[in-house]
Amino acid sequence: MKDFQKILKRSKMSNATRCAACKSLRRRCPQDCVLAPYFPPENPRRFADVHKVFGASNVTKMLQELPEHFRAAAAECMSIEASTRIRDPIYGCAGLIFGLQQQIIQVQSELAKTKSEMTLHNYVQEKQNQVQEDYVVDANGEYDGGEELLWLLNSSGQQNHHINFDNQQQQDNYSHQ
Incomplete structure (x- = not known):
């Protein structure tokens, strides 16, 4: 009689705390249920x-064939693949991976562009500082090396800061007279 009470008590407990798989399949949840640790009753959608x-039988077979230390990861992977496949029936996880790879490529491209713009800006800034330090006026009072500065300014896209050395030289010549 006591054995029957133990079995009855155990079956009541197992049915009260059935895993999501056993609830979904409308069966008793045995104590050694392979699916119970990975599909808790709190998350039936999973x-x-x-x-x-x-399919339940395929999932059970796959989990039983794996060593226990791999089962949790396998159940997690199957859950992710299944939910992604339901959202995107054609591509599933492959579509998600492809989308993420495209985002990585786009961000890498933007990063390379920004780095090249920074390099160019630093180069122009360095050359402008160098030209200011090396500002040389020859014997006639004319600036020497202005073409290089004009080229640097024009090539860096800073046309707003364009310096017209011809006008500056003409103004200098008038002021000396």
């Missing part, structure tokens, strides 16, 4: 997705 995509 098992429903996996069951819809892979």
